[in-house]
Amino acid sequence: MAQAVPFLGWKNLIGQYRDVGAPLIDMKYIVVTGGVLSGLGKGITASSIGLLLKRCGYKVTSVKIDPYLNIDAGTMNPIEHGEVYVLDDGGEVDLDLGNYERYLDVVLRRDHNITTGKVYQSVIEKERKGEFLGKTVQIIPHITNEIKRRIRQVGMDDGADITLVELGGTIGDIESAPYVEAVRQLRSEEGRDNLMIFHTTLVPVMGVVGEQKTKPTQHSVKELMAAGVHPDSIVCRCEEPLVDDVRAKISMFCDIKPEAVLSAHDVGDVYQVPLLLHSQNVTTFVQETLGLEIKEPDLATWEKFVEKNQNLKTEVNIALVGKYSQLKDSYLSHLKALHHAGVEVGVKPNVIWVDTPELKDENFDEKLAKMLDDIKASDAVLVPGGFGIRGIEGKKLALKYARENDVPALGICLGLQVMAIEYAWNVMGLEGASSSEFDDDSPHPVVDLLPEQRGVEDKGATMRLGAQPTLIKEGTMAFDLYGSTEISERHRHRFEINPEYIDKFEAAGFMFSGRSPDGIKMEIAELGDHPFYMGVQYHPEFKSRPSRPAPLFLGLVRAAAKYHAERE
Secondary structure, eight states, rough: OOOOOOOOHHHHTTTTTSTTTTOOOOOOOEEEOSSSSSOHHHHHHHHHHHHHHHTTOOOOOEEEOSSSSSSSSSSSOOHHOOOEOOTTTTOOOTTTTHHHHHHTTTOGGGEEEEHHHHHHHHHHHEEEEEETTEEEEEEIIIHHHHHHHHHHHHHHHHSSEEEEEEEOOTTTOOOGGGHHHHHHHHHHOOOGGEEEEEEEEEEEEETTTEEEEEEEHHHHHHHHTTOOOSSSEEEEEEEEOOOOOHHHHHHHTTTGGGGEEEEEEOOOGGGGGGHHHHHTTHHHHHHHHOOOOOOOOHHHHHHHHHHHHHHHHOOOEEEEEOOOSSSSGGGHHHHHHHHHHHHHTTTTTEEEEEEEEOOTTHHHHHHHHHHHHHHHEEEEEEEEEOOOSHHHHHHHHHHHHHHHHTTTTEEEEEHHHHHHHHHHHHHHTTTEEEEEETTTOOSSEEEOOOOGTTOOSSSSSSOEEEEEEEETTSSSSSHHHHSSEEEEEEEESEEEOOOOGGGHHHHHTEEEEOTTTTOSSEEEEETTSSEEEEEESSSSGGBTTTTTTOOHHHHHHHHHHHHHHHOO
């Protein structure tokens, strides 16, 4: 007679499918999902809820889930996906993480961005190492367990009281299905009192009657519930405030309390959204649902920022000279940094989008004239970063005009490099000066590869990424703006000012007021005889915050306001 195999318990059996062995910690989770269509403001919703809870005294962290197969956003086209946001640790992530850093005033890491590429890569590597002990590797439980592990790990590493999770995409997308299932499992494992779900939907107005329609919301919530996930709150994106009978209808059809149906109607400024949600009692609702101590958020500084922003009267025109302007999100952090600086200065920056013409373009002269007209109508010029030669000639001409006519100008990353190339040509007389990124045969490669990359066959193999220190000379404009001799800013580049030309530049008046600690990498350049003409190799826009604007953007907007006043 065969010997009976001892039963090892339900936990071992269930553990094959659910991550019941994971340590359950005293943490709360808030998951924000979206339906109907993308771009409804899941990130702003999550950031706003996080802000309210942080102002209550809770430690809040965030996770952004992107269902695409890319490992990160580093290789993605800005015109398709928006800007690549860079973190202190060098992580190249989705631009929504910028919202979290700005609203929560925190420093995030690459682990705060979960992508399908990262999840599958990790699971496949574990399978190759034999960590699954020969089992068939499947979406459930292996992929969903990896998703839950990553979400939990972020919260544990940060010692957070509350972890916000934004699930990118829309409910019903095939790419999002494993994440929705992971959320369902996470809620079951952590307990309903420890995980809340906010679902953002669209409430459109159709026809001349102007009636708010609820069907898109009903179908979206039905899709979510069919996956086993019942939302605690529905955030309704609409043009006008949600009317009471529509709120009641959504409440009934979606099995949601009326007070949990939130109106996220259009407001003049996204920084009003936390106040809008707070006015609908969302702060107390979240604390009650999660069993937290009821606290009132301290919103005094936030309200002051919003009030100042609503009372800006004077406009200054900032020409943003770039090549990705087809999608404004390509320069989202620049726009936010200008906004923060404008509120501090007391002016409203009006961005003039300037597309740079190419020499090979048809009607080049006509396009160039239009570009220069836009520059002449502006109170300042901003040349942001980028890659590749396209648009360089137009940027050179724009900066030449700004330099010669005392128009305030700020060049960032590639913008600094173009400043140096233009100065080498037109002031130093180095005809043919260029970057080795554009011209390997330039007689004067005033911009060259990073020293660690020279001689490397794969030029894209290494980038200088993340927070790096910069030492600033006293008595310079950079020192006046930062008020310190040592700063840390975020980088994302492969090319830099060629050290062989440093002495020649400075002899000609192009001063490097900020350098790396070893003195080899040029970080900040400025012209002493110009009201404001500065270039930086790093990206100051990523560290700008409401009520604490990036110093260089603050300097640019101040100079623009002065230039505007002098022209009137």
